[in-house]
Amino acid sequence: MSDLKSRFIELVQSNQGLINSLCKLYSRSSEEMKDYRQDVLLSLWQAYPSFREKSKPSTWMYRVVLNTLISNHRKKNSRIVTEFFSEKMEFPLYHDAGSDDGLQVLQHAIGMLNxxxxxxxxxxxxxxxxxxxxxxxxxxxxNVSTRLGRIKKQLEKSIKSLEHESL
Amino acid sequence: MNLSNLKSDWNQFKVMNGLSDISEAEILSAIEPQKSGTGKVLADRIIQNVFAYSLLLLALNGCAI
Structure with missing residues (x-):
């Protein structure tokens, strides 16, 4: 195995929490999560030659992984737009944050966002x-400031409704 | 709403997801697409289409006679 591949594998494995978390938040099933992870790994590998060791690996990973997941979601939604209402498709069905209520609320509330x-x-x-x-x-x-303002309101609403449901 | 309250949950979420390993085999299979496999699928599809088209032609010729 080449030295480049070995270093890449090491980098991925030392950041697997980040990769798994992001793929999970963008997927609706465990199968979809695995598919997304494959796409993400390929994108990371293709972008790896441009990765500068000086910059923080996690920052580079966030850039590549999030842009891959957003682009995948767009492609997928454009294929199924005739079958479903897109508003409904924003809701992920895949929740396995364990028994921790805080994590379930986090996963569900963030999962509801676009x-x-x-x-x-x-x-x-x-x-x-x-x-x-x-x-x-x-x-x-x-745009980021405006979005964050809107997201805070949306998350507050979602979290309240989720907490109300769990009572 | 203060999003900082969710920061500890986010960190915990990452730690939890860090426990499920991404194996070396999975990484290699994702980054090394099997070119021969793709070629085989393409060849199979061409053969299937040629066969279906031949049958269609024969059937149409039969109808014409």
Whole structure:
């Protein structure tokens, strides 16, 4: 096996929590999650030669993985738009965050957001500032701020309704 | 709503998902597409289409006679 491949495998395995979490939040079933993970691994491999060791590996991964998942979702939705109402398709069906209520609420609430809003909130939770989020997702800073304001309201509503359901 | 409240949940979510391993075999199978397999599928499809088209032609010729 080439040295490049060995280093790539090591990089992926040391960031598997990040990859699995993102694929899970964008998928609706365990099969779809595996498909997405395959696509993500291929995208990472194709982008690997352009990865600068100086930059933070996780930042590079977030850029490649989120853009792959958003693009996959768009392609998939354009194929099934005649069969389903897209609003319904935003809801992921795949929840296996275990018995932890906080994690289930997080997964469900974020899962209800549209693909770009999901990416924005994930990067925000990861501690990136608006400017960095804008660069990673090729958005404007104003757009990121506006989205985050809307996302907060939406998450608040979802979390309240989920907590109400669980009572 | 303060999203910072969700940060610890997000970190816990990542830790939990870090427990399911991405095996070396899975990574290799994703990054090394099997070219011969793709070629075989394509050849199979061409053979199937040629066969179906031949049958269709024969049937139509039979009808014409």
């Amino acid at each position: 693909p770009m809003d999901k990416a924005v909130v994930i990067l925000h939770l990861e501690g990136y500032v608006h400017k960095e989020i804008a660069e990673l997702l090729t958005l404007t800073e104003t």
